[in-house]
Amino acid sequence: MNVILWVAQALLAVLFAGAGGMKIAMSPESLIPLMPWVVDFAPETVKAIGVVEVLGAAGLILPAATSTAPLLTPIAAAGLGVVMVGGTAVHIARSEYSAGLANGVVLAAAVLVARGRFRPRQTPDAIPTR
Template identity: 50%
Template structure:
């Protein structure tokens, strides 16, 4: 199970690292044109803040556990991603973007799995 938790954490880290870099590095208008229409509902600062949270979570999923420095940050990062995905699902529900809610739900379940495993039976 430890290997499964590492694999899921690594996949989540890669996904959120990419998503976070994109939100932090690109202007809101370019993100909206690239298919992230939800960015039109938020200010540029909020979109950048979401991206920064995703970057921090991606780092937090891997580095603390891998380096053995405050490893409790790993399940906390996963829990933070659960909260971010709840917010994303609510935003997509308000916009009636049901396909994106499914993506959010899958990512939420994966992040919850890592949080459960690392807080519980397979903690560091």
């Protein structure tokens, strides 16, 4: 299960770092062909979403990889899941159903990582015997 979680974390991190980086680096006018929903939001909101996504991407990898505050990894995954819930709602409201479905798949992956990494580790001493 650990390998599956790491693969999911890596894929999510690449996805969110790329999408968030585009939202930060590109102008709203440049984003419209790629992300038509940006017309419904202030440029500052789009940039803020990008910052959250980039920080979330870092949170998926760095704490678990360095064993420094590893609890931050499932928190980052849960936070990105919340972002995906919002994204799914926006796409459905705009009748962009295929984009909403894609967000739903990303949401499922984020939930998998959050659930898998929140799970307490059991040591042989912690396993009850009968």
